Amino acid sequence: MDRRRGLSVRVKLTLSYAGFLLFAGVLLLAVVWFFLLRQRSSVYLPTFDDLLLAFNPGNFGPRIFSPAAVVVLAFLLVVGLVGGWVLAGRMLAPLTRITSAARKAANGSLSHRIELEGRGDEFRVLADAFDTMLAQLETRDAEQQRFAANASHELRTPLAVMQTILDVAGQDPSPDGREERLRAVTARAIALTEALLILGRADQRLFVREDVDLSLLAEEAVETLLPLAEKHHVAVETSSDPAITVGSHALLLQMNTNLLHNAIVHNLPENGTVRIATSMDAEGVTLTVENTGERLRPELISTLTEPFQRGTGRIRSDQAGVGLGLAIVKTIVRAHDGTLTLTPGVAGGLRVTVRLPIAQVPR
Numbered sequence: 001m002d003r004r005r006g007l008s009v010r011v012k013l014t015l016s017y018a019g020f021l022l023f024a025g026v027l028l029l030a031v032v033w034f035f036l037l038r039q040r041s042s043v044y045l046p047t048f049d050d051l052l053l054a055f056n057p058g059n060f061g062p063r064i065f066s067p068a069a070v071v072v073l074a075f076l077l078v079v080g081l082v083g084g085w086v087l088a089g090r091m092l093a094p095l096t097r098i099t100s101a102a103r104k105a106a107n108g109s110l111s112h113r114i115e116l117e118g119r120g121d122e123f124r125v126l127a128d129a130f131d132t133m134l135a136q137l138e139t140r141d142a143e144q145q146r147f148a149a150n151a152s153h154e155l156r157t158p159l160a161v162m163q164t165i166l167d168v169a170g171q172d173p174s175p176d177g178r179e180e181r182l183r184a185v186t187a188r189a190i191a192l193t194e195a196l197l198i199l200g201r202a203d204q205r206l207f208v209r210e211d212v213d214l215s216l217l218a219e220e221a222v223e224t225l226l227p228l229a230e231k232h233h234v235a236v237e238t239s240s241d242p243a244i245t246v247g248s249h250a251l252l253l254q255m256n257t258n259l260l261h262n263a264i265v266h267n268l269p270e271n272g273t274v275r276i277a278t279s280m281d282a283e284g285v286t287l288t289v290e291n292t293g294e295r296l297r298p299e300l301i302s303t304l305t306e307p308f309q310r311g312t313g314r315i316r317s318d319q320a321g322v323g324l325g326l327a328i329v330k331t332i333v334r335a336h337d338g339t340l341t342l343t344p345g346v347a348g349g350l351r352v353t354v355r356l357p358i359a360q361v362p363r
Contacts (some may be wrong), residue, residue: 222257
């Protein structure tokens with residue numbers, strides 16, 4: 001925004017302090033003159049015209065603007081200017097530090113913090129809010145850098161495999177299953193690209209909001225993934241109470257599908273269980289997906305929502321996915337102003353809880 005150049009806040013405060021001090025000095029001298037004049041006559045009280053005439057040294061009354069009075073007023077003015085400049089500098093020192101931190105952040109330095117000391121006031125509240133914003137920006141920037149590096153690596157691997165298969169096919173045209181491998185690698189690259197598109201769409205909140213019942217989406221996800229659950233010998237238990245929120249139907253369905261797919265794949269080898277439940281209260285709606293499985297370390301759970309992280313490490317399997325399942329869920333939940341909580345199960349496995357705002361029911 002273009003602004004006209006004006007006086008700085010420090011100069012304004014300085015002039016205000018000096019002007020107030022000068023006014024106080026003049027008022028003090030006027031009061032002293034008033035009482036001195038009253039002592040000279042117990043009957044006569046000066047009128048307003050007398051007070052105006054007193055400002056002329058040649059008129060009746062004490063000479064309020066005598067050389068000594070002028071010296072006193074000049075001294076008060078100098079003290080007001082110097083004291084006001086020093087006090088204004090001390091008062092505006094926090095603002096100077098905030099401005100310096102903002103400039104460093106604009107130049108790309110997000111690790112700097114203001115950390116104003118002292119009791120809370122307007123400047124310190126502003127500094128704390130700015131520090132919080134810088135911390136969030138630094139975290140998001142680090143996540144974006146890790147995501148870009150991991151995405152480049154994940155995309156480069158299938159493309160390199162495809163190039164190798166094509167090179168071998170050019171030298172040896174005899175079929176040996178290369179077509180199937182090429183199809184599998186291509187399908188994986190397509191799946192990764194689609195996942196990246198979903199991440200970008202959800203993170204930028206480029207979707208239309210509407211009333212969505214999570215219980216219906218959970219049932220749809222169960223019907224879609226029931227063959228996969230049967231293949232992995234996993235029983236799916238549902239408890240679907242109405243849970244109406246506001247958001248994108250497609251993205252929230254993707255969230256349900258990813259959570260259920262993750263719970264089925266990362267489960268016990270035999271006789272595993274997945275429990276999916278929805279509920280609603282006065283403060284919001286809740287989706288819970290819990291599965292059986294091996295015990296997970298807390299430090300591992302904290303990394304599961306990072307892009308390209310898998311619960312059993314960076315391994316490949318027929319159902320390992322592209323490593324973006326929970327990362328997509330986290331982005332979708334954040335785009336819908338919700339919260340995502342991951343906790344270890346009592347006997348093993350993982351419990352995922354999603355809290356979303358409740359839809360406003362029209363009266």
